[in-house]
Amino acid sequence: MATIEKISDASIEAAAARLRAGGLVAFPTETVYGLGADATDDRAVAEIFAAKKRPDFNPLIVHVPNLEAARTLGDFDAASLSLARRFWPGALTLVVPRRKACAVSKLASAGLDTLALRVPAHPGAQKLLRETARPVAAPSANASGRLSPTEAGHVALSLPDADLLILDGGPCTVGLESTVVAANGDGVTILRPGGVTKEDIEAALGMSVGLAVTDDTAPRSPGMLASHYAPSRPLRMNASAPENGEAWLGFGAGPADADLNLSATGDTSEAAANLFAMLHTLDRPRFTGIAVSPIPEQGLGIAINDRLRRAAAQVIET
Ligand code: TXA
Ligand code: MG
Numbered sequence: 001m002a003t004i005e006k007i008s009d010a011s012i013e014a015a016a017a018r019l020r021a022g023g024l025v026a027f028p029t030e031t032v033y034g035l036g037a038d039a040t041d042d043r044a045v046a047e048i049f050a051a052k053k054r055p056d057f058n059p060l061i062v063h064v065p066n067l068e069a070a071r072t073l074g075d076f077d078a079a080s081l082s083l084a085r086r087f088w089p090g091a092l093t094l095v096v097p098r099r100k101a102c103a104v105s106k107l108a109s110a111g112l113d114t115l116a117l118r119v120p121a122h123p124g125a126q127k128l129l130r131e132t133a134r135p136v137a138a139p140s141a142n143a144s145g146r147l148s149p150t151e152a153g154h155v156a157l158s159l160p161d162a163d164l165l166i167l168d169g170g171p172c173t174v175g176l177e178s179t180v181v182a183a184n185g186d187g188v189t190i191l192r193p194g195g196v197t198k199e200d201i202e203a204a205l206g207m208s209v210g211l212a213v214t215d216d217t218a219p220r221s222p223g224m225l226a227s228h229y230a231p232s233r234p235l236r237m238n239a240s241a242p243e244n245g246e247a248w249l250g251f252g253a254g255p256a257d258a259d260l261n262l263s264a265t266g267d268t269s270e271a272a273a274n275l276f277a278m279l280h281t282l283d284r285p286r287f288t289g290i291a292v293s294p295i296p297e298q299g300l301g302i303a304i305n306d307r308l309r310r311a312a313a314q315v316i317e318t
Pocket of ligand 1: 116176180
């Protein structure tokens, strides 16, 4: 059963001990809540897949407290180093080749010879990683294919049966998952848009970067199945008004009678922070579906629209 505890020095210590003993801990990051396990422990990593009912071809992000720790696990080329120095700690995940002596379970990277690494900025996550003193594998703490959690209560609702300690650090400030970037010598590609924008990445590198196209038969970033992030009700994008029984999720100054508004001032950062919590709130039996106002396709709007398109695809992942 899942238990929620307010984040504190004592609960972080207990959580670190639990992780070191092979248990599961859900913890806040600035992006979304993660479902963590000791990344060097095959059995503990397997528990993550079991708790999420996640297809085992889908590799996990491994969290470490700093670049130094990341470099003991993966090989960083010039581009990944400059991205790490610019955006870590923060909402960026770098996919790099595994080092030969990498201690991370092969299961965490789903048998790939690359590893997704992230240094979160959230002070509670930082403290937990330092106390645990092991790399922590952590996908978003939701059942596979479902909305990512941005509050501790979302985790408990999505994974009610998991043997799990949930550290409650309040709502996540970014609210969208990290941007997943692969840099491997033959260029830099965004595998998943997220909390750090394409524009910021291009500015840091001084060059343009590609955005991987989702292909459900051979996803480059296997979590990018079209069905990801689905609420259980149909979702309709670019809506100018709700239709028969739909909830209306507005954006900008226009929709005064929207049920909720992602950002009345049209601020995409505010909209990102509100996105999953508002979708959770509107995913209720009294509505037949969720209609969402248009979001501009720029800055964080790219990642928001990416998540909305996946939610609208409405195919539940197996
Ligand atoms: O913000 C986040 O990234 C959150 C917090 C908890 O850190 N984590 C998260 O993890 O969203 P998850 O497992 O839900 O998404 C990980 C993404 C998936 O799209 C996965 O396919 C991709 O990263 N990924 C992981 N390892 C990879 C690899 N070696 N090559 C390509 N993609 C990889
Ligand atoms: Mg996820």
